[in-house]
Amino acid sequence: MTMTDDNGTASASVDNKTHGPAATHSPAAWTAGGVPAAPATIDPDLWPGVAQPPSGLKADVAGKAAGLMFKGAVRRLPLRVEYPDGSVLGMGGPDAPVMTMVRPAAFEARIGDNGLIGLGESFMAGDWEASDLAAVLEVFAASVDTLIPVPLQKLRSLYLPRTPRQERNAEQNTRSNISRHYDLSNDLFSKFLDSTMSYSSALFPGGAGPLSEVAWDSLAEAQQAKIDRLLDKAGVGDGTRLLEIGTGWGELALRAAARGATVYSVTLSSEQQALAQERIAAAGFADRVTVALQDYRAVEGEYDAVVSVEMIEAVGYEYWPIYFQTIDRVLAPGGKVAIQAITMPHGRMLATRNAYTWVHKYIFPGGFLPSVRAIEGVTQQHTTLRVRERMGMGDHYAATLRLWEERFVARSREVGDLGFDAVFQRMWLFYLCYSRAGFQSGYLDVQQIVLDRREAQL
Template identity: 85%
Template structure:
């Protein structure tokens, strides 16, 4: 899974892995959200430990506070302040954002935009019992939160992606490892038994997706994989290339069909566990998991499948990604990818932004639009999009289950060495992602491509 968010500003910071986290878990508040950390080590969390200070930061904070209050006065939520005042148009059942340290919150967003929104939550400057609900309101109004004249000035102060985080071949493994090599045990605490870290595909017969139970997740993950394999024509004797191994579930299910699988990943942690799972299932002779950049793949394959990996490629490298697939795909072959997408106009407006998600979660990542995928493949390859299916509501349901599981396992996560700041960061990431799908700001698509000539 790879997400990105809206514009913000900040300096680059490395997210510490478990062995670097130094604070004890402070416990959970009544809503299950990890409680605010009592102390924050600035060496571990340099962007979180202290709010910006100085005259410039204070002036920016005052301005940001005025803009924020003007925006929330017309939004369907409630923002509660320590003095008892409440802003927003929401009723008693609306999501509530509780300000704990409003001055610190305002300085952070004034200095760092939406990066400051995430960092202020990590620091405990504000709370929310329904974090995804609060963030959904902001996501649904993202185009109107800031007055249009000020939006036009954002290119003057928003930084671009640091050079060391661009997805050039020598950088990409570092970018990937900062997320996927955190700890297999961390991910196992909130993923299901398939260890699938992408949107599931639930049967509509399960009823409302807002209430699907945890027990339905593993089967829904396998249904997602099976549909992709079906669309790519994977069966007995198929030579399959998988770009982005994850923890091996797709390779396992393809091997069970009789396919020979060559799967590439840049995560050493994922590769180790995937190989272990594949060997335990008896498919070691059918599946090769290589620690290799997708651009270095050689050979010929009857099918190519890639699940939520294009988001980590980077805007300027999408042509290379599809050219690589085009180069290795055998005549008559098919491609099936699953991709998180955003509206084309928003994609263009944010393609040079450096965001909270880049800083803390996915360095170098960027979401495509469907139009961008169609355009890139038409201009740079012989591949053409033949079929696609949107399933954003399924991702919202998947993320809800991950959130609930992550919060329920907070003690176990803390025992792995991940402190309260990390846990609040991860919860913000999961909740922000769910808010994007619930609001319709984001979608996820299963897309089928091949080389058939256009029908006249």
């Protein structure tokens, strides 16, 4: 899964080893919701953007201005923000999501200095808490267009930094960007993913339904249903030569091989490659599946079908043409393409394509979400491929993320035993909840998109 948000500022990114050493957690180190409490002292070498809030005259002024802006926005939202002095802001009633301020001044300094990046960093630091983090973030996601006054939105390009050059997804940078997320630890991902090790939206049979009714036991089957639909749409069967861009941990390659396909799958994650190869060999499909540590741009050969699940989000805005040109180049006559892509509204995509965000800094360097319109435009302008069919399933992603979030929290102590400290765990929880909030609010969607060349053959 690749998610990006759309506002804020940041300094240099942390790398994938800044999670800190394993720690022994006493009961007092955990919040009532089972989330690790932020430590009283945070190591500045591990977490330079989190250990201390910004200070100095400039930070004080920016913090006070941000605080006034935040309070003004909150007064219009269906939310309750509770302060240490007993005051409460927001239009929410007794059942509304509650955001509890622990250190208001630090919170304001962080958002004054770093916008929405500061919102995430302040949660990582423990400056605020929420009993239902996803619900709080959903309120913000639903109001993203009005949180910042329009005159200040127009000044976005003057104060938001561009993506650091070393994080642009040029070939020399892409493996590092991918590694910083996917090479964290296979054991980490296994703590909250289901037995298929699928890290993308599931497709729940009969619809996602109310989130509270989707059970963990249904997730593996729903992940396989998602994969099977993509394979069906791409026409994958006995004898199909299939290219998979983005291996994950091998479930799609396994299911394609079981159909009799020959699979060439590419990844830039050495951790994913190792586990995928292990799973494929154990299933007896090593002779049908090749998992290569290779950039998609370097793929050669000809394939009857191309499938790519939530990979385009890691490609980067400026590289979408070459992504689709590569698919176009290797696709055999009569071949089909099926991709699964997280999408955002086209207007927001255009407004934020140069922004550097909390998700970039801490989760997915170099990532960016396309819009459906962008995918259609890029393929029409740069390839012979045309979008033929698409299906939105954002509610299914919200359900998937809730299950991941619950599993991650339930296994938080085990995650700590792997060496991921409290700040990392709060960061990861914020990421999962922020992502779920995007889908629950309708701000984000996920699409299964089918492409072919029928128009070019007329």
